[in-house]
Amino acid sequence: MLKIENLNFSYSKHEVLKEINLNLECGKIYGLLGQNGVGKTTLLKIMSGLLKPKSGVCNVLGYNPFKREPGFLQELFFIPEDFVGPDIEVNKYASLRGAFYPNYDGFKFSKLLTDFEVDGRSKFTKLSFGQQKKAIIAFALSTNTKLVLMDEPSNGLDIPSKSQLRRIISQASTDESCIVISTHQVRDLENLIDPIIILDTNDVLVNASVEEISSKLKFEFRDTPDKEALYCEPTLGGYLTVNRNETEVESKVNIETLFNTVLMNKKTIKQIFKK
Amino acid sequence: MEFNEHKPIYLQIADNLCDKILGGEWQPEERIPSVRELGTLLGVNPNTIMRTYDHLQSLEVIFNKRGVGYFISKEAKDTIIAAQRNQFIQEELPKILKKMALLGINPSEVLI
Numbered sequence: 001m002l003k004i005e006n007l008n009f010s011y012s013k014h015e016v017l018k019e020i021n022l023n024l025e026c027g028k029i030y031g032l033l034g035q036n037g038v039g040k041t042t043l044l045k046i047m048s049g050l051l052k053p054k055s056g057v058c059n060v061l062g063y064n065p066f067k068r069e070p071g072f073l074q075e076l077f078f079i080p081e082d083f084v085g086p087d088i089e090v091n092k093y094a095s096l097r098g099a100f101y102p103n104y105d106g107f108k109f110s111k112l113l114t115d116f117e118v119d120g121r122s123k124f125t126k127l128s129f130g131q132q133k134k135a136i137i138a139f140a141l142s143t144n145t146k147l148v149l150m151d152e153p154s155n156g157l158d159i160p161s162k163s164q165l166r167r168i169i170s171q172a173s174t175d176e177s178c179i180v181i182s183t184h185q186v187r188d189l190e191n192l193i194d195p196i197i198i199l200d201t202n203d204v205l206v207n208a209s210v211e212e213i214s215s216k217l218k219f220e221f222r223d224t225p226d227k228e229a230l231y232c233e234p235t236l237g238g239y240l241t242v243n244r245n246e247t248e249v250e251s252k253v254n255i256e257t258l259f260n261t262v263l264m265n266k267k268t269i270k271q272i273f274k275k
Numbered sequence: 276m277e278f279n280e281h282k283p284i285y286l287q288i289a290d291n292l293c294d295k296i297l298g299g300e301w302q303p304e305e306r307i308p309s310v311r312e313l314g315t316l317l318g319v320n321p322n323t324i325m326r327t328y329d330h331l332q333s334l335e336v337i338f339n340k341r342g343v344g345y346f347i348s349k350e351a352k353d354t355i356i357a358a359q360r361n362q363f364i365q366e367e368l369p370k371i372l373k374k375m376a377l378l379g380i381n382p383s384e385v386l387i
Contacts, residue, residue, distance in 0.1 A: 192319065
């Protein structure tokens, strides 16, 4: 569905992405993680054709995104982190913009708006940041495009909306579509994002399903610290540790702990996840 | 649904579904929610629910009628009880016995 090969990108002299290789498949909800400034948003913008790579290949559904051909644009939706809507009614916006997406479903849009408790008769300019964001997420998932890219979708959402968001995204995912969510708020989306991609400036450190991660790494809670562990972090009443999983038994993958483990052991992790 | 810190999510969901069957909320030969329905309900990745259903299917707790959906097996309750008894005797009981020995509790003190 999406293939990136030896991709390079820089903002004038500032190199952001170096020799990135990445393969994304249909039917998955990817979580794109990485420290500030490694280029998560840049990567999403390249995938959606908003930025042109300096060199390398980015192929989405057989298209070169930067050519911005209609056949490509009608199968893609990109939700930026800071969406600000125009001065028109939400419903009006959806029906106007929906016309560009052959699989747009107006009923689904009304239902999702109701789930999110957003009034479609209000103008975007009368809505709060979080409400505008919910409106655009509802619209994005009603276009039924093959690829949906979301940059920090849970930012700005209130507490009840976050579990709504998980439900709505889970519901929207199909065997033919691919959803990529870039986020720092891993707790908001835990149990939803799978596979997990961890991006570094010049490398994709991990691109693996939760199943693969838990078969290769063991997440444990211990009473005493473990000096041999790949990662050990004091927590309430004990220590969270991560080791290689030498057994058949799987543990629960804690994404925050995974992220810290990967950053501290880049080389070892690459080796553990080598295919 | 509240998830704890230790077991993989797909197994925690499986445990929860088994409890529904043991508690009688779900009856034998009844159709259960589809992978997508349950994923939406719990806000969990559909692939995780798929793993849960594969797991329960391999234990013969549920079965798949092609094109119709997943159903609870006739013998589901007995299968779950047998599996849970086994797990209790092999994993949980030794821990309890160890703790009792440590605290000097005699079985006759706690048996009613």
